[in-house]
Amino acid sequence: MPSLGQEAARVRVRPVLEDEALLLGALHLQALRRAGRKPDPGPPSHVQAFAAAWRVRSADLPAWVGECDGQHVGMVVCQVPLLPALGAGVPQLLSLSCLGGHEEAVALAMVRAVVSWFGRQGHLSVDVADDVRLPAAVLDAARADVLPRRRVSLPTRP
DSSP: OOOOHHHHHHHHEEOOGGGHHHHHHHHHHHHHHTTOOOOOOOOOOOHHHHHHHHHTTTTOOEEEEETTTTEEEEEEEEESSSSSSSTTSEEEEEEEEEEEEEEHHHHHHHHHHHHHHHHHHHOOOOOOOTOOOOOHHHHHHHTOOOOOOOOOOOOOOO
């Protein structure tokens, strides 16, 4: 039986190019449906709206797609630090969706690709958004530091 690392090595992770924004929107729609969430009915369609919004901000929100055996098996969207010395100053993994089987292997491949890319950009770490759940085996393989978070929410109405 192959190890998690061996299974993850079968997944090819590559950056999403601007002209592939519709692909990213379609993968996001699949991820929403798998999570039991319904997108806004539109118009425009969720795929078109997501693609248009991402295309405008693609430099700030780099995305990757995972492929295995000719199928799209995952997507990840991150956010680069927007301004120097503002906030934590580290990139954040905003969304990670595994769309086929072998979810742990796909998640590990995606996490490794993101961490490697940001490491080459000079970042020491990548924070994971509070609502992104990574399997324990992925956290272990990625040598993640799991830290308690303080979350503050400011109401907009009395």
